[in-house]
Amino acid sequence: MSRLAALALVALTWFIVPAHAQERALGSPDEPKTCLNCHDTPDVTGVLHGAHMVKADARTKVSDEGCQNCHGDSRAHAARPADGQARPKPAVVFAGAAASPVADRNKACTGCHEGGAVMHWQGSQHENADLACTSCHSSHKTQDPMLVKTAQAFVCFSCHAEQRAAAVKPSHHPVTEGIMTCSDCHNPMGSPTLHMLKGTTLNETCYACHDEKRGPFLWEHAPAAEDCSICHTPHGSIQTTLLKQRQPYLCENCHDSSLHNSQPFSGNSLPGRPGAARQMILNGCANCHSQVHGSNHPSGVRLGR
Ligand code: HEC
Ligand code: HEC
Ligand code: HEC
Ligand code: HEC
Ligand code: HEC
Ligand code: HEC
Ligand code: HEC
Ligand code: HEC
Ligand code: HEC
Ligand code: HEC
Incomplete structure (x- = not known):
């Protein structure tokens, strides 16, 4: 009987040890490649080509925090979940059913982006309307559509039907043609001017x-x-x-x-x-x-x- 118990113990450790080894092999949650072990799909890897994954740029905090620079504490998520437990979520989830509250998602971005073009975000019409930064920006696309002349307006049109209708009238600024953008006249992150216009007045x-x-x-x-x-x-x-x-x-x-x-x-x-x-x-x-x-x-x- 005791020999059988010993055998069972050996068998058990034989199953457990590789599991631990597997977990360790995934590596530190501060390393992007740890996450990429499980998230190696094109809808995620686009971010590797953008400004946020440049290790040499200390402002991105990638070399210290990896993907947690935006997703927040993801240690429990990246580790093996306890038996029978669901995998905990990263601290900040930006999309899908499990998305974090808008304020938390925005805090993740404004932690690094407060000045410049984003200076007037607080109190802007878009902030008041409960938009997230990521209602417009797509961080995982190889190129953020907000910065692509031919793509930007179509994201705006998804909410602004009146402007979509106006843009196809015979006389219009060449926005849908990709020559101009909405953001040539507006700062959608907010501005002190009425209608979030870019100039200090409409005429300017x-x-x-x-x-x-x-x-x-x-x-x-x-x-x-x-x-x-x-x-x-x-x-x-x-x-x-x-x-x-x-x-x-x-x-x-x-x-x-x-x-x-x-x-x-x-x-x-x-x-x-x-x-x-x-x-x-x-x-x-x-x-x-x-x-x-x-x-x-x-x-x-x-x-x-
Ligand atoms: C061992 C595999 C594994 C590793 C490592 C891993 N993830 Fe995940 N991740 C998953 C799985 C599986 C899901 C699917 C969502 C679920 O049902 O939990 C997921 C979902 C997510 C989601 C979406 C959450 C949701 O519910 O929609 C985000 C964001 C995410 N992971 C980020 C990360 C980040 C950042 C890292 C690195 C710090 C990481 N993951 C490491 C397996 C992993
Ligand atoms: C850890 C700091 C950090 C966080 C968090 C962060 N960013 Fe950035 N972001 C940067 C840096 C650094 C740049 C590069 C700026 C430059 O080159 O002048 C950048 C650039 C950008 C750019 C323009 C350049 C480009 O090519 O994409 C956009 C748009 C942007 N960030 C949006 C966001 C959004 C939206 C979020 C939240 C989901 C976010 N950022 C979170 C640091 C951060
Ligand atoms: C309504 C859509 C929209 C929302 C919401 C939005 N942005 Fe933007 N963002 C844009 C557009 C459009 C541009 C391009 C501006 C331009 O062409 O000058 C931009 C540009 C940027 C840039 C680059 C600025 C530069 O100087 O190159 C950063 C950084 C940025 N946004 C961060 C944020 C953050 C952080 C939030 C949330 C607090 C946010 N955005 C919310 C539409 C949006
Ligand atoms: C600039 C901030 C930022 C960085 C850096 C970032 N993410 Fe994300 N992540 C987002 C946003 C925003 C979304 C929501 C989808 C979108 O806008 O593209 C997201 C979505 C995800 C999802 C869910 C995909 C889905 O829609 O089901 C996964 C998984 C994920 N990120 C993993 C990662 C991994 C892995 C890294 C590092 C290699 C990383 N993220 C780096 C902002 C970021
Ligand atoms: C065929 C050319 C012509 C057309 C078309 C025309 N105008 Fe004139 N307009 C003039 C001339 C010439 C004067 C100067 C008359 C004068 O000094 O007695 C003038 C004067 C004026 C003045 C100044 C009156 C004043 O008190 O000094 C106004 C205002 C004006 N026009 C408005 C209009 C409007 C509005 C229309 C369209 C309904 C119009 N014009 C169409 C030629 C034209
Ligand atoms: C970023 C540059 C830019 C800004 C800012 C701008 N425009 Fe234009 N505008 C253009 C271009 C480009 C055209 C098209 C010229 C062409 O087709 O030859 C144009 C054409 C026009 C036309 C003639 C349209 C037609 O059908 O012939 C009018 C009127 C006009 N703009 C008024 C305005 C007014 C009013 C504002 C301020 C609210 C403004 N524009 C701001 C670039 C701009
Ligand atoms: C040539 C400059 C210019 C361009 C390009 C432009 N806008 Fe505007 N927009 C304005 C001005 C000026 C106003 C102020 C209201 C007015 O005079 O109609 C305005 C007002 C608005 C308003 C407030 C509602 C209203 O009509 O009063 C919305 C929403 C809007 N713009 C969205 C957009 C979107 C979305 C795009 C891109 C498809 C865009 N705008 C492109 C100049 C511009
Ligand atoms: C997710 C939906 C959504 C997207 C995407 C969006 N907006 Fe808006 N926008 C709103 C809402 C909601 C308001 C506030 C209610 C209103 O005034 O229509 C608003 C308000 C505005 C206003 C001010 C209106 C005023 O009366 O002063 C402007 C200008 C504007 N948006 C431009 C843009 C531009 C430019 C883009 C693309 C870069 C954009 N929006 C993308 C939902 C959106
Ligand atoms: C009193 C009415 C009125 C006001 C105010 C006005 N415009 Fe015009 N604009 C016109 C008329 C009428 C035309 C067409 C002229 C023609 O058919 O010869 C025109 C044509 C234009 C054109 C295209 C032809 C050209 O002359 O280049 C542009 C661009 C333009 N306006 C820009 C502006 C700007 C910018 C402002 C503000 C500084 C402005 N307009 C204010 C009446 C006005
Ligand atoms: C919003 C009101 C408004 C509109 C619309 C308007 N005007 Fe005027 N216009 C004025 C004012 C105010 C003056 C200056 C009158 C004065 O100094 O006595 C003026 C002056 C003029 C003058 C010069 C008169 C003089 O005594 O030298 C002419 C010509 C003129 N307008 C033509 C036009 C034409 C053509 C249009 C249409 C394209 C037009 N206006 C639209 C308000 C307007």
Whole structure:
């Protein structure tokens, strides 16, 4: 009987020892390769090509913490679970059913990213709407879609249907074409300007590219100096040149028609008719007042040249 017990003991240690050896062989949780023993799939390994896994860059903390730089304490997770126990989760899980609360996920990122472009995150519309950094960023893609011109807008469109619809109207900024991005005008991480605009004002945002509209002009047009969005919509329009309304109505929001005849669709507006209003040819006030943004011509007083 006792020989049988001894044999059982030997057999038992024979099973247990390799198990321990296996656990040790996986290595330290501070080493990315430990994790990669079990997570060697393309949806995970993309991160190895990004900025966060550069060992030589001390700011990434990779050489000390490995993948725990983002996922937090994962020691229990990477070790062999006790018999019959489920494998504990890493401290921070970013996606899926087991995802950590938004605040914890964001804290993992803001621990390293507080300044620069992320400075105004606290209190931004996106933070208030309970978005996570990872609602937009994908850390495991070889290239984060937020930094790819052809990809960024489509992530935004998944929540912003109105802008998606505007982007396919005949006149639009070349965003879906991959020439511009939403973040050319917005800082989606927050900004002190209304609508999270990048410039200190709406007009400053536009001047970054349309500098010729800045002036100063000898003959200024008050609304253009004040706010481009009085006449233009930034995301897309069925009118030409991103106008909010067609002429002459656009102009007649402010200018009354007592000076010019402005009944565009009456017979009177046709050339050759008695009393025809030459001002209404093609309905375009800007045909004559071509410098609607301001003029520097000595005789540009009526914004005509
Ligand atoms: C011995 C194998 C093994 C090792 C080593 C390992 N994991 Fe895992 N990991 C798993 C398994 C299995 C899952 C599947 C989720 C589950 O059901 O527990 C998982 C899931 C995850 C998840 C997703 C959690 C979830 O529930 O969706 C993350 C994140 C993760 N691991 C990170 C890490 C990190 C970081 C390391 C290294 C510190 C690591 N893993 C090491 C086996 C391992
Ligand atoms: C341990 C510190 C650390 C943590 C945690 C961290 N980052 Fe970073 N991140 C960096 C460093 C360092 C860079 C490289 C910055 C540079 O080159 O100027 C970087 C770069 C980036 C970049 C731009 C560069 C690129 O090529 O990807 C983005 C976007 C970014 N991080 C997002 C995130 C998000 C989202 C999280 C949370 C899921 C996060 N980071 C967590 C340190 C960190
Ligand atoms: C609504 C989408 C969105 C959210 C949410 C978001 N980001 Fe970004 N992030 C972007 C976009 C778009 C860019 C590219 C900005 C650009 O082109 O200038 C970016 C750029 C960055 C960069 C690189 C900045 C640089 O100077 O290169 C870092 C770092 C970053 N984000 C971190 C974060 C962190 C941390 C959070 C959460 C606190 C976060 N982001 C939340 C969309 C987002
Ligand atoms: C910059 C922060 C960051 C770093 C560094 C990082 N991860 Fe992640 N991890 C994330 C985010 C964010 C997600 C959610 C999916 C996504 O956005 O790509 C995630 C998801 C995962 C998942 C779950 C995949 C799924 O969707 O089922 C695993 C497993 C994982 N990471 C393992 C690792 C391993 C292993 C390393 C180191 C080689 C690592 N992570 C490094 C941020 C990070
Ligand atoms: C040319 C600059 C510019 C670009 C590019 C741009 N926006 Fe805007 N956006 C603005 C301005 C200016 C406003 C201020 C409101 C207005 O005048 O309509 C705004 C307002 C918004 C608003 C607030 C709702 C509203 O219409 O008032 C959302 C949401 C928005 N933009 C999302 C986006 C998204 C998503 C993209 C990319 C597909 C994008 N924007 C590209 C300039 C821009
Ligand atoms: C996960 C969903 C989601 C994603 C992805 C997302 N947003 Fe938003 N965004 C929201 C919500 C929710 C709000 C706040 C409610 C609102 O004003 O519509 C908001 C607000 C905004 C506003 C301010 C609106 C205002 O009235 O001032 C702008 C600008 C904006 N988002 C731009 C972007 C851009 C640019 C991207 C892509 C880089 C993006 N968003 C990605 C959900 C999202
Ligand atoms: C990042 C650069 C950039 C910024 C910022 C910018 N634009 Fe543009 N804008 C462009 C480009 C590029 C075009 C397309 C020019 C072309 O098609 O030849 C354009 C075209 C236009 C057009 C003519 C569209 C058409 O259909 O002919 C108008 C109007 C316009 N922008 C107004 C604005 C306003 C208003 C703002 C500020 C809210 C603004 N832009 C901010 C780059 C910019
Ligand atoms: C009073 C209304 C009004 C305001 C305000 C206004 N625009 Fe315009 N904009 C127009 C009209 C009308 C056209 C079309 C001109 C034409 O058809 O000859 C136009 C055309 C444009 C164009 C395309 C043609 C060109 O001249 O390059 C750009 C770009 C533009 N505007 C940018 C701006 C910017 C930037 C601002 C703010 C600084 C602004 N606009 C303010 C009425 C306005
Ligand atoms: C938001 C109101 C507003 C809109 C819209 C507007 N304007 Fe004006 N416009 C003004 C103001 C204010 C002045 C300056 C009047 C003054 O100094 O007495 C002005 C001045 C002018 C002048 C010069 C008048 C003079 O005495 O020299 C012309 C021409 C003009 N606008 C044409 C247009 C045209 C064309 C449009 C449409 C594309 C237009 N405006 C749209 C408000 C507007
Ligand atoms: C055929 C050319 C032409 C067209 C089209 C035209 N205008 Fe004029 N506009 C003029 C001329 C020329 C003057 C100067 C008249 C004068 O000094 O008596 C003028 C003067 C003005 C003035 C200044 C009035 C003042 O009190 O000094 C405004 C404002 C104006 N136009 C707005 C408009 C609007 C709005 C439209 C479109 C409904 C329009 N114009 C269409 C040629 C035109």
